[in-house]
Amino acid sequence: MAEMGENAMAEESKPGIDRRTFVKQAGGAVLATGLTAKSYARVLGANDRIRLAQLGCGDRSEGHVRMVQLASKQMPVETVAVCDLWSEAREHRAAQVKKAFNLEPQKFKYSEEMLALKDIDGVMIATGDFQHAKLCTEVVKAGKDCYVEKPFANVLSEAIEARNAVKQSKQIVQMGTQHRSQPYPLAVRDLIRAGRIGDVVHIEQEWNVNEGRWRFKPEDTGLNREMLMDIHVEWKQWLYGRTSMLREEDTDWKRWLLGKPDRPFDPHVYLEFRLYKDFSSGIFDQWLSHGSDMVHLWTDQAYPESVVSNGGIFTWKDGRENPDTCVTAITYPKGFLYTYKTIFGNSYRSFSRIQGRDGTIENYGGEGASLFWVTQEGGRQEFDPQDAGPVYNSVPIVGPAKDRGEILKVPGAPPPDSLGPNDDDVVHLTNWLQAMQNRTQPNATVDHGFSHSLVCIMAAQSYWSGKRLYWDPHNEQILDHPV
Numbered sequence: 001m002a003e004m005g006e007n008a009m010a011e012e013s014k015p016g017i018d019r020r021t022f023v024k025q026a027g028g029a030v031l032a033t034g035l036t037a038k039s040y041a042r043v044l045g046a047n048d049r050i051r052l053a054q055l056g057c058g059d060r061s062e063g064h065v066r067m068v069q070l071a072s073k074q075m076p077v078e079t080v081a082v083c084d085l086w087s088e089a090r091e092h093r094a095a096q097v098k099k100a101f102n103l104e105p106q107k108f109k110y111s112e113e114m115l116a117l118k119d120i121d122g123v124m125i126a127t128g129d130f131q132h133a134k135l136c137t138e139v140v141k142a143g144k145d146c147y148v149e150k151p152f153a154n155v156l157s158e159a160i161e162a163r164n165a166v167k168q169s170k171q172i173v174q175m176g177t178q179h180r181s182q183p184y185p186l187a188v189r190d191l192i193r194a195g196r197i198g199d200v201v202h203i204e205q206e207w208n209v210n211e212g213r214w215r216f217k218p219e220d221t222g223l224n225r226e227m228l229m230d231i232h233v234e235w236k237q238w239l240y241g242r243t244s245m246l247r248e249e250d251t252d253w254k255r256w257l258l259g260k261p262d263r264p265f266d267p268h269v270y271l272e273f274r275l276y277k278d279f280s281s282g283i284f285d286q287w288l289s290h291g292s293d294m295v296h297l298w299t300d301q302a303y304p305e306s307v308v309s310n311g312g313i314f315t316w317k318d319g320r321e322n323p324d325t326c327v328t329a330i331t332y333p334k335g336f337l338y339t340y341k342t343i344f345g346n347s348y349r350s351f352s353r354i355q356g357r358d359g360t361i362e363n364y365g366g367e368g369a370s371l372f373w374v375t376q377e378g379g380r381q382e383f384d385p386q387d388a389g390p391v392y393n394s395v396p397i398v399g400p401a402k403d404r405g406e407i408l409k410v411p412g413a414p415p416p417d418s419l420g421p422n423d424d425d426v427v428h429l430t431n432w433l434q435a436m437q438n439r440t441q442p443n444a445t446v447d448h449g450f451s452h453s454l455v456c457i458m459a460a461q462s463y464w465s466g467k468r469l470y471w472d473p474h475n476e477q478i479l480d481h482p483v
Contacts, residue, residue: 005302041199050077050433053120053144054112055135056127057084057093060149063424064124065093069100070426077433083108086251109252111135115142121434122146122172126382129154129280131258133162133453140171145436147429149176150289151456152449154281159453160476166446172436176443177293177452178428182421183413184370188354188361189298191374191408194276197356198379200299203338204355205291207366208303210347212324213317214282228440275320276284281460282322283342284309290367291352292330292455293448298354302451305331306482307458308468328459340459361408365418372416375405 052068054061061082068079084090090107097105110116115123115138122145125135127478133153139146146166149259152175166173179185191199244267253265260278263269273279274286296302324344329335329432350366359376363369377399382389390400399405407416414421421427428443435442454471458478462469470479 010369016161016168019443036382044355048076048437050075050121051080052121053081053083053114053117054093054097054130055077055083055114055123055125055139057082057089058126060126060138060423061093061123061124062096064126064147065100065430067424067426068124070424071112071430071433072101074426074430075433079105081106081108081114081117082477083111083114085109085256086236086246088245090462107202110255111138115139115144118289118327120144124430125149128256129285130260130273130278133158134258135161136173137165138170140173142167143169143171145172145432147174147432148449150293150449151395151453152287152289152446153453154457154460156454156457156476159450159457163446170439172439172442173449174428174442175293175446175449175452176428176431177290177444178421178423178425179290179294179368180297180443180448181428182368182370182425183410183422184408184416185294185297187408187410188363188372191361192298192354193300194360196357196374197354197361198409200334200336200344200354200356202336202355203295203298203353205295205339205352206341206343207287207291207350208343209366210345212318213344214272214286215316215320216401218239220398244271258322260438261332271319275322277321277460277464280322281456281463282320283324283326284328284456284459284463287342287367288328288340288456289452292338293452294445295338295353296448296451299332299334299336301334302447303333303471303473304455304458305333306468307455307472309459309463311463319381323463326463327461330455332457349473354473368420369418370414370416370420371418372408373405374408375399375403377403377405379403 054064065079068077071077077098080103081095082090082093082105084093087109090109094105094107106114107115114120123139124134124147125139126149127135129151132151133155134150136146136152137146153162191197246267248265250431251270252261253270256270257263264349269276269279274282281284307328307330309326309328311323311324312327313320316324325342327339327341329337329339349364350369352363352369354361355378358379359374362373362375364371364373377390385391390403409416432442458469458471461478465480467480470482472479472483
């Protein structure tokens with residue numbers, strides 16, 4: 001297997017945060033946990049230093065290292081090894097690790113060499129979307145715990161194989177869907193479980209930006225930022241004769257493909273894999289993975305009933321294959337509709353809205369925003385706005401007092417806002433570390449990863465086929481007709 005940097009250093013950096021702990025057991029307790037003598041020898045005590053490796057050294061791994069550094073202030077943990085096919089990315093990440101932990105990390109080009117190290121306890125995967133599941137399988141089979149970025153998988157057979165490999169192992173695997181460890185999404189789940197807004201009938205998410213996402217990174221193209229700000233020069237340089245820091249002799253293209261059909265070396269496919277359908281579904285893999293995972297968290301659902309998608313490339317006609325605008329509509333066995341939409345040509349007021357028979361919960365902001373408004377507005381007492389609901393004549397809109405609207409507050413949590421925690425929220429990482437110590441399941445399990453992957457896979461397949469697709473949970477098959 002191979003490992004390579006996720007968009008290797010091509011995206012902007014983001015700040016950090018996240019995870020958990022464990023106590024040694026003796027004698028019969030070893031048998032009770034099902035640990036072998038070999039694995040018991042590697043069990044971590046609460047005061048033992050946890051040694052981690054970074055598999056994939058692109059921009060997301062920068063956040064991983066930063067999260068580990070933050071976690072090290074709470075518990076004994078450090079990054080001791082880095083692995084990436086691309087020498088430039090590997091050296092770049094090793095330099096960050098050296099500065100963060102005051103140690104010289106071991107550096108590897110190939111994952112099997114790194115996984116042979118006996119003193120590595122866990123591996124954090126931040127490679128291309130299409131590599132996550134295969135590499136997670138490799139990591140757990142090597143007897144290491146694993147933190148794997150989303151999407152868990154974007155091919156169904158690989159999702160099934162990796163999930164089964166994890167479940168057949170004794171390893172602790174955490175999905176990189178960090179919102180499962182954050183206080184506001186969890187508080188929303190608890191409100192819904194308590195019946196605060198009645199039965200959910202519809203969840204809608206619209207997360208927008210006005211930019212050519214996953215492209216136009218001057219660090220990679222060699223162009224300066226001033227040139228990239230000139231749209232005419234930008235188009236010309238991007239579409240014709242653009243240069244890249246990545247050279248074929250500095251990586252292993254065949255290994256990077258990881259079983260995908262062979263094709264000539266292309267540094268921009270390598271670095272911008274999110275734009276090309278053989279390697280990623282773009283918006284679906286990157287953002288619907290988070291969106292659907294939160295829907296599953298809030299509604300206690302594990303799989304969709306049907307999925308249908310539409311969209312296209314309407315703004316960024318720059319050679320990308322995946323859509324810059326898309327919408328998908330998903331039904332669930334509990335009997336509600338989930339609609340997800342993203343636009344790359346307008347950034348107006350991203351939001352999430354959960355509509356129940358007795359009220360509504362609205363989130364202001366995009367993925368991860370922590371500002372939630374809880375109200376009775378839209379409940380059955382307001383059967384029709386013309387007769388019983390509020391009438392508005394000014395903006396911004398605030399509901400009438402009778403609907404008892406309130407901003408959701410969580411004691412002990414940071415004040416809510418329309419941005420919320422960034423991707424490097426350390427709470428989720430410490431959750432994984434503590435689960436490693438305790439040999440308990442973390443907040444975002446492999447089953448949760450399988451569930452969000454299934455939604456993303458079905459949404460992408462529907463987009464490309466133009467068909468409404470259905471999930472057969474008994475045979476674990478995607479069908480083009482109702483089960």
